[in-house]
Amino acid sequence: MTSADVLVVGAGPAGSLAAIAARRAGARVLLVDRAAFPRTKACGCCLSELAIASLDRLGLGDELAGAARLDSLRLRCGNAEVAVRRERGAAIGRDDLDARLVRRAREEGVDVRLGCTAAAVTDGEWTVDAEPLAVGCAVACDGLSGRSLDALPAFGWRVRRRSRMGFGTAVPARALECAAGEIRMHVAHGGYVGAVRLPDGMVDVAGAALPELVRAAGGPAEFAIEALGSSVRDADALRAARWNGAPTLSRRRNALAAPGILLAGDAAGYEEPFTGEGMGWAIATGAAAGTMAAAIAEGRASHERWPAMHASIVRGARLRCRAISLALRSPALVALAIRAGSTAPGIASLVAERIGRPGGAVT
Numbered sequence: 001m002t003s004a005d006v007l008v009v010g011a012g013p014a015g016s017l018a019a020i021a022a023r024r025a026g027a028r029v030l031l032v033d034r035a036a037f038p039r040t041k042a043c044g045c046c047l048s049e050l051a052i053a054s055l056d057r058l059g060l061g062d063e064l065a066g067a068a069r070l071d072s073l074r075l076r077c078g079n080a081e082v083a084v085r086r087e088r089g090a091a092i093g094r095d096d097l098d099a100r101l102v103r104r105a106r107e108e109g110v111d112v113r114l115g116c117t118a119a120a121v122t123d124g125e126w127t128v129d130a131e132p133l134a135v136g137c138a139v140a141c142d143g144l145s146g147r148s149l150d151a152l153p154a155f156g157w158r159v160r161r162r163s164r165m166g167f168g169t170a171v172p173a174r175a176l177e178c179a180a181g182e183i184r185m186h187v188a189h190g191g192y193v194g195a196v197r198l199p200d201g202m203v204d205v206a207g208a209a210l211p212e213l214v215r216a217a218g219g220p221a222e223f224a225i226e227a228l229g230s231s232v233r234d235a236d237a238l239r240a241a242r243w244n245g246a247p248t249l250s251r252r253r254n255a256l257a258a259p260g261i262l263l264a265g266d267a268a269g270y271e272e273p274f275t276g277e278g279m280g281w282a283i284a285t286g287a288a289a290g291t292m293a294a295a296i297a298e299g300r301a302s303h304e305r306w307p308a309m310h311a312s313i314v315r316g317a318r319l320r321c322r323a324i325s326l327a328l329r330s331p332a333l334v335a336l337a338i339r340a341g342s343t344a345p346g347i348a349s350l351v352a353e354r355i356g357r358p359g360g361a362v363t
Contacts, residue, residue, distance in 0.1 A: 003134035004030040004111075005297040006290070007126055009118045010142035011037070013044075013051075013279060014265025014286030016101035018139045019110045020058065021290030027136070027297055029290075031105055032116040032128055034142075038095040040244055043168045043206035043278075046070065046183065046196055049088040050280030054287055063100045067092040068199045070181055076229075077187040086183070091196045093170070093204070118148050124260045135260065136297025139289045141282075143266040144247050154258060159251045164191060164272060166246030167220035168206035170198065175237035176228065178203045188227035189213070195228070205238070208249055208272050220245070256310055257303040260296070264289035268310060281314045288313060 006022040008015045011033035019031040047064070055061050070089035075082055106112050118128045120140075126133045140155075142148050149155040176195055178184050184195040191209025198204055209223055217223040220243045225235050232238065252269040256262070263269075265282040288309055295301035 002132070004028050005136040006030070006293045007032070007118065007128075007133065007135045007138040008290070008293075009033075009138065009140050009148045010146060010265070010267065011035075011102050011105075011112065011114065012041075012098055012141060012143060012265065012282065013101060014267070014282040014289075015139070015141035016098070016105050017054070017058070017060075017283050017286035018141055018264055018290035018293065019105045019112075020060070020101075020108055021287045022139075022294040023105070023108050023110050023290075025291055025294035027294035029105075029110045030113065030128070030133070031102075031110050032113045032118045034115065034117045036115045037102060038099050040170075040242070041094040041098075041168070043166055043204075043246070044094045044097075044282075045091050045198060045204040045206070046279065047090045047092065048277050048280035050277075051283045052088070052090060054280070054284045058287060060101075060104065063097070063104060064090055064092060066199050068180065068197060070183055070196070072181060073183045073185065075185045075187070076231075083182075089183070091198055091204070093198050093200065093202075120149050120152050120261065122152075137260050137262065137293040137303075139262045139264055139286075139293050140267045141263075141265045141286055141289075144249070144251070144270060146267050149261075149263075149267075152258070152261075154255050155261075155263070156254050157251050158254060159248050162210065163248035163250040164208040165211045165214060166206065166208050166249050167214065167224075167243055168204065168246075169220075169238070169241040169243045170202040170204050171237050171241050172234075173197060173201050173203055175232070175234040176203050176205065177231040177233060184231065186227045186229065186231070188223075191223065191227065193224045193227040195231075205241075211248070219243070257306040259303055262289045262293055262296075262303060262306050264310070284313050285310055 005027035006029045008019045008031045011031055019029045023029045067090040070091055071087045073084050073086040102112055116129050120126055126135050140148050178195045178197050180197050186193050190213040193207035195203050195205045207224055214220055214223050221239045225232055225238055249270050249272050256268055264285040292301055
């Protein structure tokens, strides 16, 4: 292929949804990712109501077949603990979900190429494995560590001061106390660690913490073991697991669009999410960007509309996650919230239920 109406870089949920949406809009779509699938990711096993609603509206809800239903949240800080109802969520392994969505993109006529590297040369010129590719519009969905836009300084990152790094792994169920259907969150000094049981019986463990504290603890496994405390049943299993890392999380791009380029998913910016919020943003913004990219390639839309559309999808949720992430930086405040939640569980459940709900445009 020497040309494509729409090039999508990154085959995670945002990229696959962008490719599917663009193809359904009639575009010739090339979807590339530098990784070979299946692949492991540091996090992203929890899906919020926004993520599920976005998949349903695109007729892709069946891709969540077999996913574990999530119906409660257990928050712990020190010896204080509270459990509240939080329904309408789902858990599925990221390697499984990514593979399902890529397969679906192929079935719908998207040209998928894995193990390929794409890079912008100028706003309107791209290369795929160093070969020139003429593109009507490109959608960058290659995440926090993506390099596709390195040649375009206008898209540089602004990393928030004292931003935390992400890390995650999967361990056998015997290694950690984590009930089916429950999201477990443990808040510690300088970070927090969450766990959820996956459909295959493994437990996904993911956290965010100040990089210097992770190093001081001896790595992500030791930080997680300390944060999870008495819920750990087999510390050696966590130490033996293969941990994946993510760069500092809270960051924004200097720009979200340029002539012939749109950014979606984590590549557009990130806020420390709360149990599934990040996946909701990725899926919803990816689908919207794919539809707009097809229109731009046909000359029916302008990239100038994208920042406002992106904001309509994520603004409310990101502000909420920013407030939560700030609160989680204070174990004393978290302990106070736990005591309040234990006293008024109905109010705590109502607050928890609102997290992850569609708050803006959902494609």
